[in-house]
Amino acid sequence: MALQIGARAGQSSARSLPRALATQLGPLVFKRHKSGPYGYTQAKALVYSKYGEPSEVLSLHTHSISPSLPSGSLLLRTLASPINPADINQIQGVYPVKPPFTSLLGTSAPSAVGGNEGCFEVVSVGSNIKSVTKGDWVIMKNTGFGTWRTHTLAEEKDILKIDSKEGLTAVQVGTVSVNPCTxxxxxxxxxxxxxxxxxxxxxxxxxxxxxxxxxxxxxxxxxxxxxxxxxxxxxxxxxxxxxxxxxxxxxxxxxxxxxxxxxxxxxxxxxxxxxxxxxxxxxxxxxxxxxxxxxxxxxxxxxxxxxxxxxxxxxxxxxxxxxxxxxxxxxxxRWSDAHPDDKKTTVEEVLEMTRKGTFKDIPVQEVRWDWGTEESTLKEAVQGTLGGFRAGKGVFIYGDT
Ligand SMILES: NC(=O)c1ccc[n+]([C@@H]2O[C@H](COP(=O)([O-])OP(=O)(O)OC[C@H]3O[C@@H](n4cnc5c(N)ncnc54)[C@H](OP(=O)(O)O)[C@@H]3O)[C@@H](O)[C@H]2O)c1
Structure with missing residues (x-):
């Protein structure tokens, strides 16, 4: 987390290019988001810098992550992250876990990233990382990490590796650690x-x-x-x-x-x-x-x-x-912070039931998050979460990011 290299709020990937190269590549540049110039990963995150209603305080922030991965870090790509009621309470400032507002992503005011749960794919690992390799799926060990983001850096202590992703979807893995564990x-x-x-x-x-x-x-x-x-x-x-x-x-x-x-x-x-x-x-x-x-x-x-x-x-x-x-x-x-090993066992047990078909998926309202997805679309999906009689839980599904 401490190692993100940020751009200013609203800054596009093209602006961080040297002028000559940007001119040469022209409009193509705007499509180069996964891997920017010099291998920088272009990332987006839904952030907030003060507490309030999600529709008022959330903003979509673009930043870049350096290709020179520190030896103890992992680069993760988000596959799916749900919008749970507690995530809204957290943004409103009425939830006990309050991620600190920091300047790590280069936002104009210190900010935190929304969301607490999700399924991530390991994109690359630093030289000291032994427990996971490229392509593995992981979830966050604790709440408060900030999961509404296309990519992130993490450390081994932040993650729980899913033993096998076989027979599972990213939504199943991304929604296992809060509700089923509870x-x-x-x-x-x-x-x-x-x-x-x-x-x-x-x-x-x-x-x-x-x-x-x-x-x-x-x-x-x-x-x-x-x-x-x-x-x-x-x-x-x-x-x-x-x-x-x-x-x-x-x-x-x-x-x-x-x-x-x-x-x-x-x-x-x-x-x-x-x-x-x-x-x-x-x-x-x-x-x-x-x-x-x-x-x-x-x-x-x-x-x-x-x-x-x-x-x-x-x-x-x-x-x-x-x-x-x-x-x-x-x-x-509180339970998962106190019992990380039990969390791992519980998660794996529920995922095994999911594989066997004895634990069915929750109804989901998928919110596709592509590189070009408008900030308003993402914010509306978050704001609607506390309304009653919903057809399913909102889950960000990351596509072309
Ligand atoms: N303590 C914990 O560790 C923990 C862990 C997970 C969840 N939770 C809490 O558990 C609750 C459910 O979370 P979830 O993710 O399972 O929810 P969810 O899937 O998003 O479903 C929301 C539920 O809340 C009901 N609801 C909405 N507005 C309501 C109202 N005004 N009065 C009564 N019921 C209302 C909905 O019923 P309708 O369909 O009738 O609207 C639905 O059953 C939330 O309060 C959440 O914060 C706590």
Missing amino acids: AYRMLKDFEEMREGDWFIQNGANSGVGRAAIQLGRQWGLKSINIIRDRPDAAATEAMKNELLELGATKVVTENELMDQGFKEQVKDWTIGGREQVKVGLNCVGGKPTSALMKCLSPSGHLITYGGMSKQPLSLPVSALIFKDIKFSGFWVS
Whole structure:
């Protein structure tokens, strides 16, 4: 990271050429982006220099990376990087991980690059790098690296190598480390879940929710999945069926959850409560989460990992006193920083399920990022992320860069 050679904001690759050469090459120069004059890699990144709404603070910055790679560095080309809700919160300045604003990319004001997750291909390696070679796929070890960029320099400590890219797509690899890992650890690390146990979750159609459904099914767990009512009944039914096909045991809407009789319904599904609803996964908050909490079995555990409704949680004292419900939070960044080896194992396990076809892709809205893609197209894709009822997660797919 410390070794990027920057150009000024908005500077094109042609401007960094000697005048005589630029004149000689004429318009062709503008197409020479992958490898510029003297082997410089021409790169672009979505950067921000102050916190705010992505549409207001993001800008597309062009810079170049020197061909003389330091011995401990790798040059990476980005293949796919998703736009997750937390990425927006980070740009808004309300997320605990705040990458420092630096001048490394030569932006007019110190800046950070957006995005936290992605799949990268190794383009070249410094002479001291032994763990990866050209063509390998890697992901970032920690959040905060800045993944919305066409190329980057990294060091070995920054990356996790994917053992084999065979049978995988860049989107699958680029979206494995946040949502599937979150679902996996929440189901494994808080309660001893045995075959036949239940969990209940809201945001069930989210990336995390879909991962929990699929992992739960493979581990013999039953699940009650809550989605928001869609604008029309047919769309709600279609969403229910989609999640049932993924392996959900039951899918209900928020309105059905809030119905007085729902607790009895759960009792019925769990054979009078003999089967236990041990874990609740919450990424929504507000009143629907209080209703979800009531469905947990005595000594159940509510794990909160998101707050999409921006509504606070209210905990009935009876849940603590009489039902001994436990409340925890989970943050995948904290977990992966503390357990890098477990992150690698979890990622590889999910990718193996993906290869075998037992872990299906999330719905994706691809945003193609070519060299000529307009800044506005990229910014709009980011800004739209926190809107509800989306057809899929936005993922930058890097083409002609
Ligand atoms: N703590 C962690 O380590 C961690 C890790 C990963 C994710 N997360 C969090 O988990 C949540 C889901 O992330 P994701 O990437 O899986 O999401 P995603 O795939 O982008 O899906 C967004 C989900 O949020 C729901 N949603 C959107 N606006 C909502 C609102 N106003 N009220 C209730 N639900 C709303 C959507 O439901 P509709 O389709 O009905 O709009 C959808 O289920 C986010 O809050 C994210 O920050 C936390």
